[in-house]
Amino acid sequence: MITTQQEYSIIDKILAGDQQSYAVLVDQYKTYAFTIAFKILDSRSEAEEAAQDAFIKAFHYLKTFNRQAKFSTWLYRIVFNTAISYKRKHKHAFQSIETTVIAYSDQSDKQLERDDKQLFVGKAMDALSEADRLAIQLFYIQEFSLEEVADLLGQNVNTVKVRIHRARQRLADELTRILKQEALTL
Amino acid sequence: MKKLSQEKDDLLIRYLDGDLSAGEKEVVEKELLSAEPGRQRLEYLQSVHTYLKKRARLEMPSKNFTEKVLDGLTTVQFRSSLSYKRGLLLLLGTLLASGIALALLSAGVFDAPTTPLVVDAPIDSELFKVPTISIPFNGKLIVNGIIFLNLGLAFVLFDRTVLRPWFQKRTSMGY
CATH class of the missing domain: 1.10.10.10 (Winged helix-like DNA-binding domain superfamily/Winged helix DNA-binding domain)
Known part of the structure; x- marks a missing residue:
């Protein structure tokens, strides 16, 4: 478990160009992100794709993260929106x-x-x-x-x-x- | 079967969650659960609770999830709605169209003086006269406009297909 301060210093590193540091954040939140996507999409492969896509989006928009909210909250919203748009895009009957x-x-x-x-x-x-x-x-x-x-x-x-x-x-x-x-x- | 009031329904949920005081619990058990509607409603609420509890777990992504994300960080930057091949084809098509128009223009095809575009009136009678409509038409000007638009489009395509991905690649490689 990493603290908010540690999280911010990792974000600073990533913004300074250390792309590999992003792996720490991905490892920290991948299970939660995947769970959210899975609960929305009800398909492991789609959820995996959507969660990965959300992490990539979060990386590219990292400089817009204003640190007023928790990183996890900001990330989960990206995951939620990505999974919802995946569901709309690939609208087929997900049958559990x-x-x-x-x-x-x-x-x-x-x-x-x-x-x-x-x-x-x-x-x-x-x-x-x-x-x-x-x-x-x-x-x-x-x-x-x-x-x-x-x-x-x-x-x-x-x-x-x-x-x-x-x-x-x-x-x-x-x-x-x-x-x-x-x-x-x- | 008679539906329970919202208030009683709320009580049953709180009973299920163990949120009731001893007094409230006694009331629920004596009044609500002694009759069939209350018992059945609790049974259904319990089924919902069990279902949600059973599925209340974190889902594990694949083992190489992190690696895939890190790989995606570099590849996704070059992704564009316009594929490289399609973009180049469109660019060539636009340039070709502009070239043909320029060649025709320089060959003097559109050099003729202003041509009136005449529209003949379909009805012609003594009683009902429709005036002849003529629209001045300058071919050279229109073709010049088309060439100008084509060149603008070609520049946008060149930017999207060649320039932007190239600069993004250079940036990500740390030049």
């Missing part, structure tokens, strides 16, 4: 394996019912807006603070808190609707 494959095995009925519900929550996630989906997913990952999620979405903490709360209720509503529909088709 989690939501399409049902592996039936020797499980009890209760277990199967639970798995079905999980599958339907996956489906219900599609009903959320891009920002709500990302906010709720990142919120559950302990490594992202609520402040970071709020900064990433360009909103204040309270708004994001409410968004996450409402998104959970919306998911439960969607789950109710899907299960009702499923019951009718049986």
